[in-house]
Each structure stands twice: as C-alpha cells, then as structure tokens.
Amino acid sequence: MNRIDLDNQATTRLDPLVFEAMRPWLLGRGGNASSTQHASGRDARDAVESAREEVAAAIGCQPRELIFTSGATEANNLAIRGVLEASREHSQFITTAAEHRSVLDPGRRLSRMGYVTTVLPVDEEGRVDPAAIAQAAAPTAMLVSVMLANNEVGTINDLTEICRVAERQRLLVHCDAAQGLGEGMAVLSRAPVDLLSLSAHKIHGPQGVGALLVRRGSRRIPIRPLLEGGGHELGLRSGTLPTALIVGFGEAVRILRTDATRTHDLCSRRNRLWELLRNIPGIRRNGPPLESGLRLSNNLNVSFEGIDGAALLARIDQAGLDVSSGAACSSSDPEPSHVLRAIGLNDALARASLRFGLSRFTTDDEIDRAAAIVSDAVTSLRGETTQPPGET
C-alpha cells in the first residue's frame, strides 16, 4: 500500500500539471534566459517573465520587484543579511522565537558580527505581540522579520498590524511566507511588507526555487547581494536562472490562485483528523484553536504525555505514515523543536509531538488510516511502558 504523506509542511509533492508545464523546459527547450541574442534565449526569458508576472500578481507586487532565488532559505538570508550588512554595524534586527532557522541563524551570525539581534518571545499560540516590536525597537533598529504562518504549529501572524507598528517606528518589514501562501495571498496583497520570501515546493511546485520580493516604493531599501557574478536579478542574485523550475513555480502559483475550494476542504479533513485522535489518552493539541481562522487550515500539531517521541515516530514510520516531530530542516538535530519550546512545552513533551500537514491531494481514507496508525502506535507504546519490568 502507498505511504500516507502527512508531512506537507516539510514539502509537497509536485502537481502533475506543474510537471507538464515544466516538461518542455527540462527536455528539448534549453535557452539561457540571459542569452537573448537568439530565439531560444528569448523564449526562456519570456517564460521566466510570465512566471514572474504570475507570482507577482499573487502577492500584489510589481514583477520587477521579485527576485528568483533557490528557495525561501536563500530569500530569508538575502533579505536579512542583505539589508543589515548594507547598513551600519550596531544596527538592530528584530525577530521572533518561533521563526524558521533560516531567519534565526542569520540573526545569530549578525550578532557575532557586531549587529544587535533581538529575538522576541511568542505567546502560547506562537504569536508575537505587535506592540512588543515597538517596545524592543532601539533608534538603530533597521528590520523586523515575522513569518506569515508558522511551519510547526500553523500560527498565522497579524501582518497588517505588524506593518502598522513598523511604519510608526520607521522599520523595514520582512515576512517569511514559505508557509501559508494559499491562505495568505489576500493578506499579503494588503500588508505593505518591504521584503517577502516565497518557496515553490510548499505549494506543489518544484524544490529548489523561490523568490524574494524587494519593494520599490517611495523608500529605497538598502540591500546588498549574497552572491555576486553575472549581475542577474537586478544585481541581487547572480546565477543562471533555472527556467524549468521558475516555470513550475509560476504554474504552481497559478493553480493555487484558481483553487477556491482548497482551504475549506483542507480544514474539514484536518478537523476530522483531530476528531479521530482527540480521545487518545494523554493527547494535547499545540498552537492556535482549529476554528480560529488564525491557523493554517492544513496543520495539526499534537503531543502525547509520557510517550517516547523517537519510539513513536519509528512505529508510525514503519506503519507507512509520513509525519514529523518538528521542522524538516532540523530533524537530524537531537534538540527538541525550538518552536514548541517557545510556546511553553517542556523538552519531553516537545519530543513526543507530531506535526501533521495535509495537502490538497490528501484523501478522507488517508486521514482515517493515519489516525488508526497513530492511535495503535500510542496504545502499543503505552502497553509496553506500563508493563512491570521482567514480565513479557
């Protein structure tokens, strides 16, 4: 039987329609989008520019404000290091404890270099208080980075309010929108963030491509590139553009924009999963309430009291279910999830946690089978731990 994929916050499978859009650029059509002295290069450039228009339309920006990158990790690094390193040392970077490592790690690097990085706490739902940003901002504050939606507990931040606070403090706003683009598009079109990171593989596009929005408003954003070379992408990201990946990214965004039923279906399947799991003894749900509208519709995160997290994951894996206990990028890390710690879980509970991420390809049958696998795994582990030593 096929494995059940409920790890869609880590990545999503390529949509066959996206693959079809990419196919000609993988086989046969090969121009370099920067070699426009011949027709093949101009074709590639046109394909890249149509994808740029598609992605720009989804987030309400001008195509010329978008820079293609290898993904959200690079976009986050470029936004944070690019802006801070273009400013004076001792400038301040503000972010939150629930951000992805690709935001927190550049922040750490900046502090080692003499900049000031302030990491604000989040509440038990994983949300930062916008007023705390204003309180933390020193006169040297340059940039605040807050994610659109959390990749572990699905918390959706109030970006509009964050932008309002930042504007009063004359702070630039960066938003990591690797997660939640489907639900966040409307918000993003209204929230005047200055910099925004995107990733294609979280929306059934290909792995290895993403984008950074660098707004060209009345206020010029000081930013310098991480990679230098041919001066591609407005001099901010050198390197030959991967036409097939960019075309796939554009197609994935186009499908997302036209897929109106998605949020509702995801929400009802996710809620059904919780209904099937909620009676497991010792289970607790992490993150915002499911019906609050302030949580990604495809995310559920739970912990089990008194369970060995590693043993639980091993059993679930063996039974054919893909889920994880934390962010994919740090799963080789023996430390418990920094996000679950930030929302108040202790180490043991954070380790005994499961993150479920549904996709638009998830079926009701998969939800039922997944719930049965988790329930069986917890029951059998509890059976083993409650047996007195020596008995079989």
Ligand code: PMP
């Ligand atoms: N930010 C968040 C919130 C993410 O979930 C991820 C992917 N785990 C990233 C950034 C990194 O994205 P990418 O894989 O495109 O580098």
